[in-house]
Amino acid sequence: MYKLDNNFIKGHPRTESLRYKFGDALFDEILNQDNVVVIFADLSSAIGLNDIPGRLGHNDLGKSVRHTTREFNRFIEVGVAEQNLVGVASGLAHMGQIPFTVSYAAFSPGRNWEQIRTSICLNNQPVKIVGSHAGLNVGPDGASHQMLEDIALMQVLPNMVVLSPGDAIEAKKMVKLMINDPRPNYIRLPRASLPTFSTPNDPLEIGKAYLVRQDDNAMVTIISTGSMTGNALLVSGQLFKQGIACEVIHVPTIKPLDKETILSSCGRTKITITIEEHQVNGGLGSSIASLILSSDVRPTKFKMIGVNDQFGQSGTMDELWRHYGLDVDSITNSIRHLLTSN
């Protein structure tokens, strides 16, 4: 059970960048640990690490590609070459390093899926793949850059762990968790800054889902991940005002799923809703549907909210979330409609 951030509860949440918080934490770990390295494919800016010389107090980037200091050597730039990105990472892992690869999710794992399958998953090397700019929240860059298929691509791979933090505090905590996890990991991060709902003291473990809103009278379980958990909490507040009590389960680890936490909530309530900023095909909703059908739990109604077999387009995050039915009002209406329909 999360305590939830006070400002979030009061309706004035801090809005923070998950990817920059992740980058800051990763930078610190690289300096503090002996074997953590990061590899960029010309997108160090995705996690705010585009000025490594500045951060390290150097100013000699560009003069030479031969790095001489220990710290400098732990920041590797492969250029716009995502196949090589994950291959090099696999080789580094074989030599005892813990490599984080950084690119946009549309390119990694979008472009290099087979290299991830063979060189990392089948080869079982503990590479940490960071896919930034996941979801419609990418905004003006348009459909080619709005990755909506990465959960599907990654959760189907044996050995791969799939992570999807909901706010900046969780994104920061994930860095250490990933370093300590011996398996290949994929983490998806949104481009947009999002409301912070959790607190530094809330628990976070790989493989666990968390009840972030509890209600003994709940008839609806809302299960959400990543950028949609903030919305799910706001939706549950709106529905509560309309006399509909909900539980909200936040799923920061999409694979392996925390079956116990999810099924026990679905068993307590009558209706299960999943929400994700991803295609409904192959995403969190599909996995929850499989989980429920393989169990004894039988919700009377089940709905998956996400992107329905469509690509995104240019626009602001708010415009896109509204258009694709992922903003708070659309989700609230969608759930209310489900409750009143036969």
Next chain:
Amino acid sequence: MSNRTPEQIKTIEQHALNIRRNVIKMIATAGSGHPAGSLSIVDALACLYFGVMRYDPHNPNDPNRDILVLSNGHVCPALYATMAEAGIIPESELMTLRRFGSRLQGHPERTKLPGLETTSGPLGEGLSQAAGMAYALKYLMPTNDRHVYCIISDGELNEGNIDEAAKFAGKYQLSNLTVLLDRNGIQLSGTTENILPNFGRCGIQFTAHNWDNFFAFSGNNVACILDAIDESKRRTPEQLKHGFSLDHPRLIQLHTTPGKGVDFMENDYNWHGKAPSLDDAKHILAKLGDKKHV
């Protein structure tokens, strides 16, 4: 010229012959596999394992070992047979190739067989991994003289992944990385020049990114291969004048014959991925002087 003695060369040639015989037996017994490329790379593997690389056959994870990455994983029968010849795996295991439950998978899997440095098969990826390993050795680990060797094939040059890895190794001056390019001239469905021509500039993606380029004009001749590998470790004043440097990664192009040692397979791309029958294998082994199996 290298300092290898005639006896040393003769010993390695005998190892290569033993490996070649086992490759034929293994692929014929399995009923499937890739004989042409396996036979073209045998002599280079024998040179690496019996004249070049540092390793402990009883401790495949020896922290001081040199590393071999087989990027074109489909020629793994040659690697398995070489590992058996070197005493890393038992020779008796070789005939389990491609069988259910075998450690000798149809394409090599690191997690199944100690002594393999990676999992390969889909082309182009081994070089990226070898480059990552060389980077770790050169920039992230305590000072060492370990070396990474990576075998790739000329058909594999079709893959864009090779170009990406070549650029990376050039940028970071991975002088502890040597690529052995099996220039056997064939790939699955034709000659390399027919499928995707190099226009006479094979390996240009390496030299364009500051690799130093060496040749073994017969990649099936042990003395010639050893000469090329030994030469690649030195730089003459003449070479330095022409831009070569001990800071560069090295490419050694091995001009080989696909199907080497089996007259009816040589230079025929149809033997890229087709096993000889058990009858064929008997005749081949007789020609290779294997009296046990005639």
